[in-house]
Amino acid sequence: MDARQRGITIRGNSVQLSFTFQGVRCRETIPMPPTKTALKELGLKLQAIKHEIRIGTFDYFRHFPYSRKAKEFRKTRPDLYTIKEALINWLRHNQAKLQKSTLQDYNSAIYYHLIPTFGDLTIAELTASKIKEWLSELPCSNKRKGNILTPLRQTFEELYHDEIIDKNPLQRVKNLPNKTREPEPFTQEEVAKILNELTGQAKNLIQFAFYSGLRTSELIALCWQDVDFENNRIFVRSAYVRGQLKDTKTKSGKREVTLQPQAEEALLNQQAFTKQLNETVFHDPHTNQPWRNDQPIRKRIWIPALKKAGINYRNPYQTRHTFASTLLSRGENPLWVAQQMGHKDWGQIRKVYGRWISKIKSDTYNQS
Incomplete structure (x- = not known):
């Protein structure tokens, strides 16, 4: 076979095949010495490629599995692209x-x-x-x-x-409906029992969780610069998620929270441990380093405290439910509670905490 056959070019100790596929000029180099036998085989291969292109069955990847072009062209073949x-x-x-x-x-x-x-x-x-x-x-x-x-x-x-x-x-394929778990807030008696089993930084952290409504990821990201004692408030700006500091979960999550007396007390007590460092408020009492995720809190503080207090296990998120249900039970405006929790409106509050809202309040805000 003539080495100068159209579409076949000898390149030193290899051979280059050229052909047009989907309007693109393609050149693939075969690392094969250009012997007469090799050139004959490659000529037949080139004929087969052109035939497959004509009838629409050409699989670039099958002929040239290590080619960059093969990977690109494969994407255009839904019958081949995995x-x-x-x-x-x-x-x-x-x-x-x-x-x-x-x-x-x-x-x-x-x-x-x-x-x-x-x-x-x-x-x-x-x-x-x-x-x-x-x-x-x-x-x-x-x-x-x-x-x-x-x-x-x-x-x-x-x-x-x-x-x-x-x-x-x-x-x-529609996403399946999420099943909203019924909140299981702690009673004030249970809260007192849990806190009674804790001391120092551990107590301050859990007490603040019960009376601020922050998510654990927001709690461990809270900095002293976010605390405004003079105006009785804190600013929730960020959260630690899997060890990475990021913005709050939603835009509404970035919020101003009014300090309840018990939350303020926890912060005042915590000052003795971390205020001089002027960074994150809550630290791991075992290492005196900032928390980076909620697992150590759950294992080393939360679970032992519940066991000592003789209270059946509920996850730490129930501190947030306790905060919301407490505010609603004492007649606070659901719209304000939603803002404190970081919800964009009070629809989620009504859906999750409806039974803690009095009938009069519910009737009033159903028209909102």
């Missing part, structure tokens, strides 16, 4: 604009759930029924299921907008 490839590419392109905690969640969803389940399927093979069947058997809450689906939803949304697929199966 969900694993699509998810990994989507994550790589978007990770720079994701917060670290969000990136960790997406990595977990992709590598522990989505790829093991759907990774070997091609984009074209995924159907709404397959997703729904999998969701029905997934042993976790509806909220968690929705979070796991998020990277898959966003990946397919991009594929649809880039016109790689004509239909998006995720549009036929």
